[in-house]
Amino acid sequence: MNKRLIDYQPMDLAQPAELVAAIRKRRGGKFINLDRMLLHSVPIAEGWNHYIGAIRNQLSLDPKLRELGMCGVAVLNGAEYEFIHHAPPFKEAGGTQEQVEALRLLGQATFPKHLFNSIEQDAAELTLQMTRNIQVHPELMKRLHTELGNTAVVELVSVIAAYNMVSRFLIALDVTPEDH
Template sequence: MPRIPYQPADLAEPKELVDAIRKRRGGNLLNLDRMLLQSAPFARGWNAFLGEVRTGLELSPKLRELAMCVVAVLNGAAYEFQHHAPEFIKAGGTAQQVEAMQRSDTLGHDFSLFDSIERTAILLTIEMTRKIEVSDATFAAVRAALPNEQQVVELVGVIATYNMVSRFLVALGVEPE
């Protein structure tokens, strides 16, 4: 049960904002959108920022979605995982990898289903999410794994962004559709 009521699914105002969110979502408002629309300025900024994070980065969609899924698991954000696990598979991930991510012990111990770049991204995600501070060794591994500094910054940014998303979802009790 959400801690604050969602805005109605048929919300029409503020028209420009609601239309922009519906356009990005393929016509519908998700429960997340309906919660965000409690604050038009917040929803406007979120829509623009997350739209860029989802579609405007050079970082591979597979690594982006992997990081989003790992953050979701670590933070107990079922809503986030439900939305991003299918995107991870569409980007080249496997159902076995999705299952492995859902086992919290796997995130700490068994990376065998993931390639070396994915393992490095998982390690960075774990450190950023659980400890905030990233070890020099992990950061060096990320720099070595990715082709350029832009992608390093983008991976760090995705992890930070989806920690924000998961915390918003969990704190407000946003439910999966």
């Protein structure tokens, strides 16, 4: 087994106290391995906690669409850690176990679109296009804008962009699920 290039910060890390407290508060009192890796750089951890905290907790976007985007990015980029952390909130927001399993097929010809309503299908397609192609078909953006409006489209695009950043960080630094 390969040794991790950069070890996680300790679970009982106490400094910088204000940042550690803010991260623990957002996480319900604990750290996850992502936090423990981020804390090697205080400016990155501070910015991440603020920005991703806003993405996770302050948007007006339907939480199911938010988590669909996050799960879709995870699958498309091979970031299992990200998927493990976002499948439960997707279900809490109204997704089904069948939809969770279907999201694992995003980007494949066998993706069962019929399990999702039309706006969810468009959100999944947006996730696919932004993650794989970067550019998005204008017709898709028009449909999303008509259905969701300015704020929700900006928020959905931001979620997908942000979680592409998250997955790339996780994969490059080999951040693994907490049970490993």
